[in-house]
Amino acid sequence: MRLGFFLKEALRSMKRNPIPSFAAMASVLVTLLVLGVFIPVVQATTGAANEVRQKVSLEVYLKRNVTQDQITHVRGILADQQGVKTVQFVSKADAYKRESKQNPEAYALLGSNPLPDSFRITPDNPDDITAIRDALAPTTASGKRTVIDPAIDEVKNRKDETDKILTATKVVKLAMLLLCGLLVVASALLVSNTIRLSLFSRRREVEVMKLVGATDWFIRWPFVIEGIILGSLGGILAILMLAVGKIAFIDPLAADFALISAPQTMSLGLLALLLMLAAVGVSTLGSGLSLRRFLKV
Amino acid sequence: MAATEQPSRAAAALKRRAAGNPAPPVVELRGVSKRYEGGDVGLDRVDLSIARGEFVFVVGHSGSGKSTLMRLLIKEGDATEGSIRVAGRDLGDLTRRKVPYYRRNIGMVFQDFKLLPNRTVHDNVAYALQVTGASRKEIRAKVPDILRLTGLSTKLHNFPDQLSGGEQQRVAVARAFVNHPPLLLADEPTGNLDPETSIGIMQLLYRINRTGTTVVVATHDVAMVDQMRRRVIELQRGRIVRDQAAARYSGGEPNTAELGALLKEHLEP
Structure with missing residues (x-):
């Protein structure tokens, strides 16, 4: 009985105040459209940044005269290090082949192969690379680096390149996160402002209800239900529009552009679910909380 | 109809009287001051x-x-x-x-009526019952009755802005009295x-x-x-x-x- 009454009240107030209701719904719709476009863009960008970061690696050069046993031993040590994702063995011959391809004249001049055997380590998290390096080649009291196994000659990362990649990607990620945060705040403000306006036009009504002896929640429930209905309407419309946009524009392009087809973007279904939750949550909370000011009679 | 209604109302008043302490006055102010800010x-x-x-x-x-x-x-x-x-x-x-x-x-009647503009005469009066959690049956029984008492039976489905000032005030009185305060x-x-x-x-x-x-x-x-x-x-x-x-x-x-x-x-x- 109660729920039915509140539902009827909510529908009545929407019917009697179509323009504020429409404005609230439209602001939810626009906000979700913007968010729905922006979230995948952020994901694609951070995905691309992460891909670049995956290229960061650590080179472990072995001494020239190591035996096969020592190589196996060192591989074991490296694989046991914390934060190490893969350990790839690059033999003398492989290294020579690759380097001479890049720089054929210099290597032709050399005649012999001056390159040592080496391991290439990719870390789980690119930020850990210095830690792994310190673990493999701890700094001694004198400031020089030693190595943890006699078979290892040197542990090196391409210092400047690594640093550049790490900072650049970090800036990109941070900027995207910041933009996303600002957008969410702006959306919440827009929606709550619209709701507040439509409530403001009904503040007299609320005052009268209070004078007749309605409890705060008796007044609030219809507004909250109205928020749920308008929020979900806006959400459904926005999701439909996004789906149409994705099918009509993005999918045909995805075949040609790597950025768009980046695997890290979430599926439309999940995005729709999230947007729906945000729409209903914001408009429900918005109408429930904004009412508080007018309930003080 | 109105004649049969009268005794039941009196009985309700009696019951209310019996429930509370019978002696004290309805309104009692002792040394009341109200100063506004400023x-x-x-x-x-x-x-x-x-x-x-x-x-x-x-x-x-x-x-x-x-x-x-x-x-x-x-x-x-x-x-x-x-x-x-x-x-x-x-x-x-x-x-x-x-x-x-x-x-x-407490029934309350104001100079500016304070009716809910989006509701009909009937719904305005019914709202005072709805806030108390009254059942639909109760509302169906009481509202037409009180509107008849206030002479508004023909305006049941009008909105406040379709009524004269006097009629609006009658609605307000009906709303104030429908709970028999x-x-x-x-x-x-x-x-x-x-x-x-x-x-x-x-x-x-x-x-x-x-x-x-x-x-x-x-x-x-x-x-x-x-x-x-x-x-x-x-x-x-x-x-x-x-x-x-x-x-x-x-x-x-x-x-x-x-x-x-x-x-x-x-x-x-």
């Missing part, structure tokens, strides 16, 4: 007692404290000093959460109405009073007060200057000559 005095150490079933006029100029008194009685504000008891309940002890439940026991407060109920319509409203209030409901009317409608000859409480600058049974309005009212003198006094310095 130093304006609404009420100044007012002592007042209104018994069950009384019909009381509260008169005075604008700013004399009539509305302040009404507002305190429905707990729209708190008294700065003193204690207010309504139906044996101390309003000072009433928490914010309990105010709505308290207000359901022990106390009905009216703040300038005829302030926006012409004299003839006012008489109709006053008669309605009088009939409500006859059912055992205590009625307090704040007004500056001289003709009305003179005609009804009821208890009159006159306020001036927040103080009670007259409390007289079966009185006229004119106690402290200046006649034309006095008004002229008053104006002169104001203009001279």
Whole structure:
């Protein structure tokens, strides 16, 4: 009985105040459209940044005269290090082949192969690379680096390149996160402002209800239900529009552009679910909380 | 129909009387003062007692404290000093959460009607029942009845803006009385109405009073007060200057000559 009454009240107030209701719904719709476009863009960008970061690696050069046993031993040590994702063995011959391809004249001049055997380590998290390096080649009291196994000659990362990649990607990620945060705040403000306006036009009504002896929640429930209905309407419309946009524009392009087809973007279904939750949550909370000011009679 | 309704209402009043403490007056103010922020005095150490079933006029100029008194009685504000008891309940002890439940026991009629513009006459009156959690059956039984009493049976499905001022005030009275409250407060109920319509409203209030409901009317409608000859409480600058049974309005009212003198006094310095 109660729920039915509140539902009827909510529908009545929407019917009697179509323009504020429409404005609230439209602001939810626009906000979700913007968010729905922006979230995948952020994901694609951070995905691309992460891909670049995956290229960061650590080179472990072995001494020239190591035996096969020592190589196996060192591989074991490296694989046991914390934060190490893969350990790839690059033999003398492989290294020579690759380097001479890049720089054929210099290597032709050399005649012999001056390159040592080496391991290439990719870390789980690119930020850990210095830690792994310190673990493999701890700094001694004198400031020089030693190595943890006699078979290892040197542990090196391409210092400047690594640093550049790490900072650049970090800036990109941070900027995207910041933009996303600002957008969410702006959306919440827009929606709550619209709701507040439509409530403001009904503040007299609320005052009268209070004078007749309605409890705060008796007044609030219809507004909250109205928020749920308008929020979900806006959400459904926005999701439909996004789906149409994705099918009509993005999918045909995805075949040609790597950025768009980046695997890290979430599926439309999940995005729709999230947007729906945000729409209903914001408009429900918005109408429930904004009412508080007018309930003080 | 109305004749069969009357006894049941009286019985309900009796039951209510039996439930509460029978002795105390419906409204009792002891040393009540109300000062607004900025130093304006609404009420100044007012002592007042209104018994069950009384019909009381509260008169005075604008700013004399009539509305302040009404507002305190429905707990729209708190008294700065003193204690207010309504139906044996101390309003000072009433928490914010309990105010709505308290207000359901008080009918309130305002100068500007305060109807819900989006609801029909029927729904406006029904809302007062709905807030108390009344069932649909109860609403279907009570609302047409009270609208018949107030002479609005033909306007059931009109919206407030389709009614005349007098009719709107009747709706407001119906809404205030539909719960059969022990106390009905009216703040300038005829302030926006012409004299003839006012008489109709006053008669309605009088009939409500006859059912055992205590009625307090704040007004500056001289003709009305003179005609009804009821208890009159006159306020001036927040103080009670007259409390007289079966009185006229004119106690402290200046006649034309006095008004002229008053104006002169104001203009001279």
